[in-house]
Amino acid sequence: MxxxxxxxxxxxxxxxxxxxxxxxxxxxxxxxxxxxxxxxxxxxxPQVLKAIQTRVEHGIFGYSEPPLSTKKAIQKWMNNRHHWNIRDSWITYSSGIVPALATAIEAYTKPGDKVMMQTPVYPPFFDLVIKNDRIPVYHSFDLDDGKFEINFDKLEQLIDKQTKLFFLCNPHNPGGKVWTKGELTKLGEICSLHNITIISDEIHSDIILAGTHIPIASIDDKFAQQTITCIAPSKTFNLAGLQTAAIITPNTKLRLAFQKVQQRQGFYTVNALGMVAMEAAYQYGxxxxxxxxxxxxxxxxxxxxxxxxxxxxxxxxxxxxxxxxxxxxxxxxxxxxxxxxxxxxxxxxxxxxxxxxxxxxxxxxxxxxxxxxxxxxxxxxxxxxxxx
Ligand SMILES: Cc1ncc(COP(=O)(O)O)c(C=O)c1O
CATH class of the missing domain: 3.90.1150.10 (Aspartate Aminotransferase, domain 1)
Structure with a gap:
């Protein structure tokens, strides 16, 4: 190209x-x-457009389900690109990452609980928390010589018993901060100590211009067990309107709690063209x-x-x-x-x-x-x- x-x-x-x-x-x-x-x-x-066109030419758009090959394409992508070996059973689909954040709020917190995030941040992070009658806890980055830095002591001081979730934006939007392994490890340790579940929004993780993206769940098994990782081809391949995302959850209890809320909301599968596009993007993109x-x-x-x-x-x-x-x-x-x-x-x-x-x-x-x-x-x- x-x-x-x-x-x-x-x-x-x-x-x-x-x-x-x-x-x-x-x-x-x-x-x-x-x-x-x-x-x-x-x-x-072009390969994604071709896959969508082939599907459109078939002409029938009845109820569809993602084939195993889509999960295989996601696994291969995560392994090749982010060195994280995931199992297909860990994958749950969602019609987007924003819907997944809302599902997570419902699955892992109750009204009045606190959800922590680092600001400035992608607005739906706090909008969804507020609209669901939970309380956002804001920890703002320090801006040091044009770089976002984290004061972990201040961050930890903001945590109390009501803090149940951490919305991590990895990499961060806005600012495009790629978190280092050291930062992610510190954050994971703090969340582990305070029994906080991490929702790691990794939608921007494929467009890395400098440094290396690390899925926080890939750092060690302890973090994997407390993290829900949200990925999507939407930013990377400009497919946002096709509304297809994958939610990776190694912890069975957390995964089932998430799926239970999805089912309560009547969400069963993703869009027929979205799944085709996702597989082609990860396969050939x-x-x-x-x-x-x-x-x-x-x-x-x-x-x-x-x-x-x-x-x-x-x-x-x-x-x-x-x-x-x-x-x-x-x-x-x-x-x-x-x-x-x-x-x-x-x-x-x-x-x-x-x-x-x-x-x-x-x-x-x-x-x-x-x-x-x-x-x-x-x-x-x-x-x-x-x-x-
Ligand atoms: C950090 C972040 N999460 C999620 C989204 C949107 O996700 P989706 O379109 O899958 O709901 C965006 C879009 O800008 C974003 O920047």
Whole structure:
């Protein structure tokens, strides 16, 4: 796969895209360049499209169930890419990771229990906890020389007997932090000591730009027994609309509790096209992914250079994973509302306001650079117009 594939600018308007067609609903305006919600403006890998097309040509979309070959493809992917040998019996499907987080809340906590997370963080982490009448406990990262750091003593002090779950974002969104083995081990030990179940959301784990992703459950058996690992091909291969995820749970008791809630909710299987896409992506997607990662690395370099040259007061937190750039705008001394207005009114640019990720995100914006370079340069020029 050469750059030409990723350079293609494809019109996504009028395709029911949240990112492109949803700006009126979310930002109140239509004529803006959307670089917010986390999907990419690239086509899925050709092998995945082929598998979906073959399935579509069959023409019958009755009730479907994922074949064993899908589980085999997931196992192979996890083993090759993340050196974690999983059993097929550990896999439960879900129609997404957000639904899986909600299922986990119901399965492992009761109203009034606490769920810990590190902020700034992907908003559904706390939204779901609050909407389910549980209490979010926020531990914010320290930002040290452009890197997210964790103060484990402070984190542990926030834990009490009501803390039942830890929502780990591994790698972290926003910021693209790839956790080190040392950090994950410390966190796993703390959770183990306080009898806290870990929900490890590893949706961003395949797009690693620097460092190595480690599934926390793969570090040792003790962690495996206390962790539910959520993976999906949705970010990696741009398949989010097909809503198919896999939840890996080595601990039988935890797995059955999760499945019991799914059954209570009437969830039995995944979408027929989603399962085909997932299997093809894990089976054949590796070469495409390598090219995607190289392209995203170039995009990040472009942003880095552009900001240094044209917007030196903005500081980018260089992501080690994924395609979402967290930008520190605090030196502009603008409120989040002012930032948003300048971006929309002056720049005609829709970015995620940092405040959406919790108060630790105030003064930041998140820019999605999973797009062709032409779109990226357009977005950067708009950013300069708004904040330069
Ligand atoms: C950390 C994280 N988890 C989950 C999701 C969404 O997962 P899904 O579409 O499978 O519900 C996202 C999407 O941006 C995300 O960043």
């Amino acid at each position: 050469d750059n030409h594939f990723f350079d293609q600018v494809i019109d996504r308007k009028h395709s029911n895209s949240v990112k492109w067609d949803g700006t009126k609903r979310v930002f109140g305006v239509e004529d803006v360049l959307p670089m917010w919600v986390a999907d990419m403006d690239f086509k899925a890998p 590796e070469v495409w992914l390598k090219s995607l990662i190289a392209y995203l690395q170039e995009n990040i370099m472009i942003v880095d250079r552009y900001l240094k040259q044209h917007l030196p007061s903005l500081k980018m937190i260089k992501p080690d994973a994924s395609y979402l750039i967290w930008i520190d705008c605090r030196s502009l001394h603008m409120t989040d509302e002012q930032l948003k207005r300048e971006l929309l009114d002056e720049g005609k640019l829709a970015l995620e306001p940092g405040s959406k990720f919790g108060i630790a995100g105030n003064g930041f914006v998140r820019m999605n650079i999973g797009c062709p370079k032409q779109t990226l340069y357009d977005g950067l020029d708009r950013l300069k117009k708004a904040l330069g």
